[in-house]
Amino acid sequence: MRHLNMILPAGIVLLTAVLAGCGSTQVINKDASMSAISAAEEAGASKVPSASLYLQLAKEELENAKGLVSKGDKDQAESMLLRAQADAELAIALSHGDADKTEAAQAIERVRQLRQDNQIPQKGISQ
């Protein structure tokens, strides 16, 4: 009985370790990809034509990764998640680029208008 009391906790610990080990083989880190996708959505990627394509690809790749996980193909799933993250980051960059480009164009237009209104010769303004 005394042996049973000593063996039971050890068994539980062993079982937990085994279950944990089995579980870890099926768990992948989707946080980075999902965070990147969320950031791209917040950056307005869906409204920017050049960025929306990559956002859509990132989402599809995330779904693919989930499918691969469910199939037990962890390596390919993780690689697919990296793809998703890369697409999402590109979508973010394109979203910001589009906004900044618009802002730059507006700033340049303001300068041009100001000069025109005050009859000042235009200088070479380039974006």
Next chain:
Amino acid sequence: MKSITFLIIILCAGLLMSCASVPPIELINARQAYQQASSGPAAQLVPADLHKAQEALALAEKSFQDDPKSFHTRDLAYIADRKAKTAEALATTAAGNAATTKANKEYQATQTEIVKNTKEDLATAERGSAIKSEQLAVEQKARLDAEQRASDAQLEAQRVKASTDAEAMRIKDSTNAAAMKLAEQKSRDTLIVFEKGKTVVLRGINFDFNKATLTEDSETILWRAYNAMAANPDVHVVITGHTDNVGSQKSNQLLSLKRAQAVRNWLVQKGTLSSRMRTVGRGQNEPVSSNDTDEGRADNRRIEFYVQ
């Protein structure tokens, strides 16, 4: 047979090797994307991101070397492609930010320039206004001076005219006086002809009303009488006074006598011997005209010289 088999084996090996050396489309795209990004502004604006793309491409290339057909190679190449594009997009963003910053600075510089130009324009306008005010003041002063000169000239003209008029008047008066004097002298010099036994009526000898005082205008005719007396030193005369019928008979008698005496006294004062003259008063008794009219009464008031 052996050589054919060897050739086939060589061909198959070569075919396999060529197949193995063909990179996947993802890697081709990654290489192109990196080439494009590195030749653009990314190298200068976002070198760190371009470096990440380069590292990702290197991993893909290594994977391609190690295991050309694996999904790892394709995925790494895909990621490298995306990182290169991301670097390019970030470079575009950085360029946009730089352009925005530059434009904003230029906007501020332009505003500063506008303010400066406005200040200069304002200063120029103020200077112009000051000059104009000064010109206006000068013009106003010139106008006032001209008006003053015109006023002075007008006053001078008026003064000259007045002086001229006065001189003309003085000359006229003088001329008139001279003419009158000449006429008087001429009248005075006109000799009264004395004939013995004749009576000369001297009209124009006047007296103050109801008195025996000679008026000044009587002197001309008196001088004529004096000259006649002087020209005829041997002549003796009877000076007779006459009046109109205004007043009483007695008073007119006395008044006519006194007036005859006044004439004689005047002649005596001028140098005529009193012994040559005798005076008589006839009063209103011997009228020569009607006493009903002013003219008639004037004719009746007279002095007569009767030459003896």
